[in-house]
Amino acid sequence: MNGASREALASAREQLDALTDNTSVDAATLAEELAAVTALLDREVSLRRVLTDPAQTGQARAELAERLLGGRVGGPTTELVSGMVRSRWSRSRDLSDSIEELAYSADLVAAQRAGQLDDVEDELFRFSRIVTSNPELRSALTDQNASVTAKTELLRSLLGGRANPVTERVVVRLVGQPRGRSLEAGFDALSKLAASRRDRMVAVITSAVPLSEGQRQRLGAALAATYGRQIHLNLDVDPEVLGGVQVRIGDEVINGTIADRLDEVARRMAG
Missing domain, CATH: 1.10.520 (Peroxidase; domain 1)
Incomplete structure (x- = not known):
């Protein structure tokens, strides 16, 4: 704008x-x-x-x-x-x-x-990853020839009773009213809005194996210190990362091992 x-x-x-x-x-x-x-x-x-x-x-x-x-x-x-x-x-x-x-x-x-914003953020991220990794589901949700009613019924069958009602509501609206926007762009916008409710940035962390609680805390603290803001971590697992980790914050993408990234953060803080 x-x-x-x-x-x-x-x-x-x-x-x-x-x-x-x-x-x-x-x-x-x-x-x-x-x-x-x-x-x-x-x-x-x-x-x-x-x-x-x-x-x-x-x-x-x-x-x-x-x-x-x-x-x-x-x-x-x-x-x-x-x-x-x-x-x-x-x-x-x-x-x-x-x-x-x-x-x-x-x-x-x-x-x-309701104290459920973290749950909604996590559910939106997980569902966006499910859609991205499932071409048939993505096609069904973006098919211009399918009715909004059919798409809504599909979403309710997937999310109803399994996700927070707010998550279900915003996803149904996002799919039913795309307004010329891709599904991926819509989920990204929702993620940023959710983070902004507490003035936080969103980092998408992709690693070969799930990070331990200690690793998540160390990485979150290091990124928060580097960027000067609270960071919400969206965690994704991709074996092709081959033991390293990818950090995406906005348009910035940082590749490397967890240890290398933390060392780099430490150097920035020292400088």
Whole structure:
């Protein structure tokens, strides 16, 4: 996103945090309603353009949003979306993209309130790896000729009763409303959102064999010291790593043995 949209999204994130700090606001309901608004704006492109039209005042755009949403969604959702359309947006698409992000964030707030955010993060990572390693499953979930209902039923058969309800909810939405995004990109975005709930970075650790608890703790502490932030470790096992370890943080990929990487981290810290 460019300047105006970045500022508008930053403001919307603050609005969401202020709303969800109030425990009387049902975060799960807020998420579902925001997702419905996203779908509406995706369908009604002309409406999205009107709500981001710089020729109209922010107040006029907000009043239009209130008329459209009032009685159809709850007060918190109407308040949040009305506040968003008051802002200036570089592109009309940025508005719907931002509302979608807030929908997923609200679901993660629900998990965090229940003390289950770590579980949701881990389940999202594991399921993304299952999909990546199973071409038939990935094909079924991305088949444009398959109905959303069929995909939802497949996901519920795989996740229902086995995964956290928040995990199931966001995965169903991600598959049912891809919005032109690959499944892998969607899971990556969800992972980053989950990490940001506690201002953490996500490191994907791939090793030939499962790391011991001591190795996980040492690696996590060393990476946190290096990057100056708490690091959430997503652990993956791939025998082709041949006894070494690969660390991926964002676009940075570091290859080497565990001992070599820890030595490098120690050298950075000493320098």
